[in-house]
Amino acid sequence: xxxxxxxxxxxxxxxxxxxxxxxxxxxxxxxxxxxxxxxxxxxxxxxxxxxxxxxxxxxxxxxxxxxxxxxxxxxxxxxxxxxxxxxxxxxxxxxxxxxxxxxxxxxxxxxxxxxxxxxxxxxxxxxxxxxxxxxxxxxxxxxxxxxxxxxxxxxxxxxxxxxxxxxxxxxxxxxxxxxxxxxxxxxxxxxxxxxxxxxxxxxxxxxxxxxxxxxxxxxxxxxxxxxxxxxxxxxxxxxxxxxxxxxxxxxxxxxxxxxxxxxxxxxxxxxxxxxxxxxxxxxxxxxxxxxxxxxxxxxxxxxxxxxxxxxxxxxxxxxxxxxxxxxxxxxxxxxxxxxxxxxxxxxxxxxxxxxxxxxxxxxxxxxxxxxxxxxxxxxxxxxxxxxxxxxxxxxxxxxxxxxxxxxxxxxxxxxxxxxxxxxxxxxxxxxxxxxxxxxxxxxxxxxxxxxxxxxxxxxxxxxxxxxxxxxxxxxxxxxxxxxxxxxxxxxxxxxxxxxxxxxxxxxxxxxxxxxxxxxxxxxxxxxxxxxxxxxxxxxxxxxxxxxxxxxxxxxxxxxxxxxxxxxxxxxxxxxxxxxxxxxxxxxxxxxxxxxxxxxxxxxxxxxxxxxxxxxxxxxxxxxxxxxxxxxxxxxxxxxxxxxxxxxxxxxxxxxxxxxxxxxxxxxxxxxxxxxxxxxxxxxxxxxxxxxxxxxxxxxxxxxxxxxxxxxxxxxxxxxxxxxxxxx
Numbered sequence: 085x086x087x088x089x090x091x092x093x094x095x096x097x098x099x100x101x102x103x104x105x106x107x108x109x110x111x112x113x114x115x116x117x118x119x120x121x122x123x124x125x126x127x128x129x130x131x132x133x134x135x136x137x138x139x140x141x142x143x144x145x146x147x148x149x150x151x152x153x154x155x156x157x158x159x160x161x162x163x164x165x166x167x168x169x170x171x172x173x174x175x176x177x178x179x180x181x182x183x184x185x186x187x188x189x190x191x192x193x194x195x196x197x198x199x200x201x202x203x204x205x206x207x208x209x210x211x212x213x214x215x216x217x218x219x220x221x222x223x224x225x226x227x228x229x230x231x232x233x234x235x236x237x238x239x240x241x242x243x244x245x246x247x248x249x250x251x252x253x254x255x256x257x258x259x260x261x262x263x264x265x266x267x268x269x270x271x272x273x274x275x276x277x278x279x280x281x282x283x284x285x286x287x288x289x290x291x292x293x294x295x296x297x298x299x300x301x302x303x304x305x306x307x308x309x310x311x312x313x314x315x316x317x318x319x320x321x322x323x324x325x326x327x328x329x330x331x332x333x334x335x336x337x338x339x340x341x342x343x344x345x346x347x348x349x350x351x352x353x354x355x356x357x358x359x360x361x362x363x364x365x366x367x368x369x370x371x372x373x374x375x376x377x378x379x380x381x382x383x384x385x386x387x388x389x390x391x392x393x394x395x396x397x398x399x400x401x402x403x404x405x406x407x408x409x410x411x412x413x414x415x416x417x418x419x420x421x422x423x424x425x426x427x428x429x430x431x432x433x434x435x436x437x438x439x440x441x442x443x444x445x446x447x448x449x450x451x452x453x454x455x456x457x458x459x460x461x462x463x464x465x466x467x468x469x470x471x472x473x474x475x476x477x478x479x480x481x482x483x484x485x486x487x488x489x490x491x492x493x494x495x496x497x498x499x500x501x502x503x504x505x506x507x508x509x510x511x512x513x514x515x516x517x518x519x520x521x522x523x524x525x526x527x528x529x530x531x532x533x534x535x536x537x538x539x540x541x542x543x544x545x546x547x548x549x550x551x552x553x554x555x556x557x558x559x560x561x562x563x564x565x566x567x568x569x570x571x572x573x574x575x576x577x578x579x580x581x582x583x584x585x586x587x588x589x590x591x592x593x594x595x596x597x598x599x600x601x602x603x604x605x606x607x608x609x610x611x612x613x614x615x616x617x618x619x620x621x622x623x624x625x626x627x628x629x630x631x632x633x634x635x636x637x638x639x640x641x642x643x644x645x646x647x648x649x650x651x652x653x654x655x656x657x658x659x660x661x662x663x664x665x666x667x668x669x670x671x672x673x674x675x676x677x678x679x680x681x682x683x684x685x686x687x688x689x690x691x692x693x694x695x696x697x698x699x700x701x702x703x704x705x706x707x708x709x710x711x712x713x714x715x716x717x718x719x720x721x722x723x724x725x726x727x728x729x730x731x732x733x734x735x736x737x738x739x740x741x742x743x744x745x746x747x748x749x750x751x752x753x754x755x756x757x758x759x760x761x762x763x764x765x766x767x768x769x770x771x772x773x774x775x776x777x778x779x780x781x782x783x784x785x786x787x788x789x790x791x792x793x794x795x796x797x798x799x800x801x802x803x804x805x806x807x808x809x810x811x
Contacts, residue, residue, distance in 0.1 A: 199219070310346065514542055663686045684750055694706075
């Protein structure tokens, strides 16, 4: 009851404090600094730019501000010299706890007000892509807990040292670890600046929120443990740290709670279920460790998967009809987050042992089958929460199960057996998921399903014995013909308005028709069929093979479609992005050089298509003239004319100028050079023949990429003849 009374007094006092009010206002104002000072998002998706980046900026800057306020308030009585009087009236530890709880409450109010203040602006900028629940979740998951952690650490450091400067040094040191290169890509070490790569607008972004909640709980436990220890360090009877701590240790509930919280945080860190516990570096494992012969064949394989989006878990069963068992101990590989619950052969239990030897998102389980039982069925039952491979955790996330989006890879789907292979080379798989999701198995759309009457559907399909990829999400699929080619255009339903407004379907038809006629048919198309599938921005990589071509979510992002470097309108920017299917990424591998990249070829090809579609005057005004203006401005730049002065600038400014020059070289100067080459080789028809020849021989450039020198060789030109201006 005394604590609550002191808490009310401290809360009222702090609410009237100018210092606290200033910290709250500055914390609110720190959100826009994210996009000004540093781009946390790393992509053009709206939720990354207008939610993630501001929230992360406010989280870090606000945490520092509240730590400063906490140290100042903790030192207020000592600084004014009235602590002797207050210690006689109220227990110092109780008063300290009340003050800290009051500041935690005020910071929570400030976080709530910050979220409400920026909500209208964020909703207006994101339009129909805005989700109020997801927006508020970022403040609850990242901002508020981090502010609390900072306040607890700051108060703990002061109560232990009783010195402002030492408290500041300790806090700066702890913050330095979090923002240093040591923790640059570690989800768990970054306590003040949580690590989130990007978000998705059209698909779920639940994985960063899940791990965000988990890491905040870890650090809250550690901070609470240290803070409770610091309460035991509050000075008694005007004595020093050692004497006061010994006296306060009699408060066993406080000491016990401190140990439990600190130990809980450490244990949660050690046993975290999100990222495997293997080495950081990729290590190749050869699964087939012996020479395959007829004794190791599997005649049939049946997989059954039941995915639980509410818990993010999987419950599955794999059946293998084995002709002749492998003689000796064998091994299978499965996601480290999964536990094998049962393994039987011909109905009898098979002993097995799982070894904690994680590698690339896999963990080995060893077992041995009876040698005298032939043509029997091996059944493996497993379940759990999919774990991300450590070697990919610092870049992008792949394995996750959610209501709105599911993405699983290889051993996060089915086991991988050593020393066995299917005599048919195929299997049958059943997957049960929410009925509002559209599934893709090994990048191909699944079609056969049965409704279960409980909000789920079970999809059945043939697959290879080693399943590479399973994805399911809110997809809309538009089907149309381009000549003899059937195109299935799969995109996130959230982007439906963008697709309709910009007539994306007709644009795809124009692209496939034009590029097919001028450069050759898209090599990823197969048997008169092509699936164009949008990928979540959170799940990296690309795929183009066997009638399937995936492309990044950001191709349809509003900010991408407003990029004037890539086109004069949203439709033309989309044309640019889709022409990358021929030039770069999933098409011809272009080498990345100072004056050459796939962007130059793509911008030039976009110009040619737009010229045919809208006329020569339009293409000249919005492309060629824009290229010339950008190159002329670059040539007139003081630092480009006097590089000796550029070297005197700080590295940050040098890097900004270098990035600007690189963009102009790729998006403006290079297209002008290709245009000059077009004139020198005999016109558009001759250039088209050269580009077609390049595209047809793309396999020759897979290893090192197609560079500027290769382009000049195909054209029979020198760099001096095609150069446009100088830098």
